[in-house]
Amino acid sequence: MKPTLLAIDTSTENCSVALQVDNTVISREMESPREHSQRLLPFVQAVLEEADIKLSDVDGLIVGIGPGSFTGVRIGVSIAQGLAFGASLKVNGVSSLDAMALEGSQNRVTDWIISAIDARMGEVYWRVYQHRDGHLQACATAKVDKPEQLNLAAELERHGYQASESIGYVGTGWETYREQLAATVAVTPQSLNCVLPTAEAMLRWAQLYNEPAVAADELEPLYVRNEVTWKKLPGR
Template identity: 45%
Template sequence: MSAKILALDTATEQCSVALMVGEKVYFRSEFAPRDHTKKILPMVDEVLKEAGLTLSDLDALAFGRGPGSFTGVRIGIGIAQGLAFGADLPMIGVSTLAAMAQGAYRLHGTTHVASAIDARMSEVYWGRFERQEDGSWNEVDAECVIPPAVLVEEVQKDDNTWAKVGTGWQAYAEDLANLSLTLTDTDMLYPDSQDIVYLAQFEWAKGNTTPVEESSPVYLRDTVAWKKLPGRE
């Protein structure tokens, strides 16, 4: 893992930037639910200055592609595209749910993680992830947006203990308490660019980058919103 990658994320209430150069990570992170647009570019400038690099010195620009707040995800990809376009960098979108799984491993060493972000509208963004020997993550449950009560019906118990990450566990504690999984608590509520940049290295190694104009967010509600429009079935 030797690519020089800058990552940023504004998909949730947390705003963060991380730059990985070799084994060194420069990062800034702040809880700023309404100030993403004010905070993110100064953070980018700070980590680049600390590393002694410019955008043109980098290999790629990674971003939290969602799911998360519609506004937050749009802000993140818009800023990332602007930076990448100006420096002619390829882009790497990273799941915010998978990033939280990596964060739980970084902080607690957990290898089985259940990610749940409060999606509002009585739903959660959900995904389960299992860490592989090479440090990557396997998706056990595909990312989805789902009512907690329906999730309880669909998830099957297994022999693993799953670490809980994300805001969904607090927002829908009563419903999610009925999950058949064996669960353990963590203090991981939000994705962090430190973990996004780590996962982006795996995508870089596999050649999974996209041009600026083809990079896109993941809302998970895209299809639902589209079908609600007249004539858009």
């Protein structure tokens, strides 16, 4: 039997929860950037009730640790810590950039993926991945930069990119700065149809890539930078 796992994420505009019980995954999600604190726990309760289990029946907890909205990351991490303390659970932290790269790779396979989140203040959080032997390999740590100062072509070549290989992209960073980011890549990147991270993708990442579980009081958010801001995206 697979472990029963609960994943939660509020690191971006998307508030999402996913519960894995055996081979079934039950999820709830909604884009509600200013209502995460009101929606997250009811979502958790809803998936537990649908599975007819209690939090005490869960074997492990997974949470999105960012980067993303400072407030959203803080809400997710603090609620995860509260749930973990209450049920004596360890916690796996998963990056929002990693979750989107995995989701995108399952929508369409490309040799490389560039995951980017709109970080506000004219910047993006980003990370590059290589798709090798059916697995994603992150090429460096998550960074934050102004799109016009990035040279993604040089970054890809530094990690072994070949001209014949395909490149995919995920995340809100590409929605906001598509022209600036695409201009720094040697070939036209393909959309992998993933804009926001989900708890379900984080649940898959934690199991596929064996993210280490930590005690609740050791859980660290991934802010990437110290300055923070939040602004609702146009149309969201």
